[in-house]
Amino acid sequence: MEQANFDIGIIGSGPAGLAAAFEAQQLGQKVVIIEEYMWGGTCPNYGCDPKKILLSAVEILHREQALQNKGLVGSSRINWPELMAIKQEYVDAVKPRKIKGLEQATIEHIYGHAQFINRNTITTENQKIQATNWIIATGQRPRQLDFPGADLMLDSEDFLNLAEMPQDITFLGGGYIGVEFANISHFADANVHLITQGNHLLSDFDQLLVGKFEQEMIHNGVDITFNATIVEIKKYEGQYLIRLSNGTTYLTDLVISAVGRVGNADKIHAENAGIEIRDGHILVDQYLRSTNPDIYAIGDVADNDVPKLVPVGNYEGRYVARRLSDQTSEALQYPTMPQVVFGTPRIAQTGLSMKDAQKQGFVVKDLELGKVITFFRYHDDAHIRVALNQTGQIVGASILAFEAEELINYFVTAINTKRTFEETQANLYAYPSLGSEFAEFY
Numbered sequence: 001m002e003q004a005n006f007d008i009g010i011i012g013s014g015p016a017g018l019a020a021a022f023e024a025q026q027l028g029q030k031v032v033i034i035e036e037y038m039w040g041g042t043c044p045n046y047g048c049d050p051k052k053i054l055l056s057a058v059e060i061l062h063r064e065q066a067l068q069n070k071g072l073v074g075s076s077r078i079n080w081p082e083l084m085a086i087k088q089e090y091v092d093a094v095k096p097r098k099i100k101g102l103e104q105a106t107i108e109h110i111y112g113h114a115q116f117i118n119r120n121t122i123t124t125e126n127q128k129i130q131a132t133n134w135i136i137a138t139g140q141r142p143r144q145l146d147f148p149g150a151d152l153m154l155d156s157e158d159f160l161n162l163a164e165m166p167q168d169i170t171f172l173g174g175g176y177i178g179v180e181f182a183n184i185s186h187f188a189d190a191n192v193h194l195i196t197q198g199n200h201l202l203s204d205f206d207q208l209l210v211g212k213f214e215q216e217m218i219h220n221g222v223d224i225t226f227n228a229t230i231v232e233i234k235k236y237e238g239q240y241l242i243r244l245s246n247g248t249t250y251l252t253d254l255v256i257s258a259v260g261r262v263g264n265a266d267k268i269h270a271e272n273a274g275i276e277i278r279d280g281h282i283l284v285d286q287y288l289r290s291t292n293p294d295i296y297a298i299g300d301v302a303d304n305d306v307p308k309l310v311p312v313g314n315y316e317g318r319y320v321a322r323r324l325s326d327q328t329s330e331a332l333q334y335p336t337m338p339q340v341v342f343g344t345p346r347i348a349q350t351g352l353s354m355k356d357a358q359k360q361g362f363v364v365k366d367l368e369l370g371k372v373i374t375f376f377r378y379h380d381d382a383h384i385r386v387a388l389n390q391t392g393q394i395v396g397a398s399i400l401a402f403e404a405e406e407l408i409n410y411f412v413t414a415i416n417t418k419r420t421f422e423e424t425q426a427n428l429y430a431y432p433s434l435g436s437e438f439a440e441f442y
């Protein structure tokens, strides 16, 4: 078996692994990156990007529906196979683009499944690779349930490859994926059921705004069952017969499981390298070091209490690359992180939650902006909540609005630059625009 030696070996080519690879290589390290499935990882192949392509049609439809009899006549419909073809065109271009980037940067890249044979060496199917340091960026996969018939459920990747949208579709799980995909399916003309074990959707988000969001989904016709789970699925005359924990039974054409994700560190023989794992995630310290101090974990597979999102993995990848190149010895400090649920409307938040702000005695401004020009013209019932500390600095924001995914970025900047509400007016923003609304919020 061929053996090669590197300064830094990276397992997994998702956003986290790639960010680490490019940063380390630029800082003069000899880097190898290993991928076993799709170059680029979850986000561009079967996560954020394909989802956002499907959303392009959903967004137009949503806008059209909001403007019916208010200046627009007639509404479009989604042609699912055509939309999927565009999605696939994008996904097919990911691998060549990623490989070209790696080649241009002269980063060694190997296709294969990496697993440790000792504390600094991994094997793939036909190679042995040694590195002074390893960075594990193997991401997560959908969590499997094991009730009778659970294997009949599809997962988020299957949904993003559906050739046809069925007439009736069921989602299990009221988190990011269940909510976003239920919404897409609704706009693609399916009859949608969403089952979740909690008494609300999106438990990590501002529950005041989530309540309004749920009303909007229910108003759209999505059938949401709270405080329940599926206990059995059986095939029945070309459909699936579902039985819920509350005793309800019904027939549906397809069931998608979206009950969270587990880490992929259980498949790398972590024990051979002295790395401790929990639920497939790697235990890390404040430097993202595993229990083997020469091996780090970044992105979704790291067992830390931060949202598992692309910008976070990216940031961690760059940090570890700099640390291993003697550019920093500081513990990792995260800037404020935006989180967005891409429904219609979106829910977004950053910084301190409104609940924690209120607990600390901070002011929480509730701004209902449906009558303000930027939101009024689309009949968008925008609700923005902003937390201000004793000196008037913006310390948190949560938003329910169609434009929330962009608007939240203004708040990210305000929080990171420690701006007060008044100081948001220091910049002149184009008028009328989201920026100008941000600066005029009171």
Ligand SMILES: Cc1cc2nc3c(=O)[nH]c(=O)nc-3n(C[C@H](O)[C@H](O)[C@H](O)COP(=O)(O)OP(=O)(O)OC[C@H]3O[C@@H](n4cnc5c(N)ncnc54)[C@H](O)[C@@H]3O)c2cc1C
Pocket: 011, 012, 013, 014, 015, 016, 017, 034, 035, 036, 037, 038, 039, 040, 041, 042, 043, 046, 047, 048, 049, 051, 112, 113, 114, 115, 137, 138, 139, 140, 156, 177, 264, 267, 268, 298, 299, 300, 301, 308, 309, 310, 311, 313, 342
């Ligand atoms: C449906 C969906 C929608 C999402 N939407 C968003 C969004 O809108 N915004 C957002 O910020 N985040 C979103 N996310 C989350 C985002 O995709 C992840 O946070 C991000 O991809 C994590 O990056 P990563 O590099 O840690 O892992 P991944 O992107 O999962 O990459 C890990 C890579 O490691 C490879 N690998 C695993 N084990 C091995 C091994 N032993 N050897 C070699 N290779 C291996 C895998 O094949 C994979 O390519 C979404 C996720 C899903 C599932």
Ligand SMILES: NC(=O)c1ccc[n+]([C@@H]2O[C@H](COP(=O)([O-])OP(=O)(O)OC[C@H]3O[C@@H](n4cnc5c(N)ncnc54)[C@H](O)[C@@H]3O)[C@@H](O)[C@H]2O)c1
Pocket: 145, 172, 173, 174, 175, 176, 177, 178, 180, 195, 196, 197, 198, 201, 202, 203, 228, 229, 230, 258, 259, 260, 261, 307, 308, 309, 340, 341, 342
């Ligand atoms: N917009 C985004 O940034 C975005 C979009 C999609 C996914 N993601 C990432 O992917 C991760 C996974 O998303 P997800 O939606 O699978 O997980 P999640 O953790 O967001 O939600 C899981 C949901 O499933 C429910 N649940 C768990 N077990 C259940 C059971 N047995 N029966 C019924 N309900 C059950 C939970 O109560 C929760 O509502 C997210 O945490 C996030 O990191 C991000």
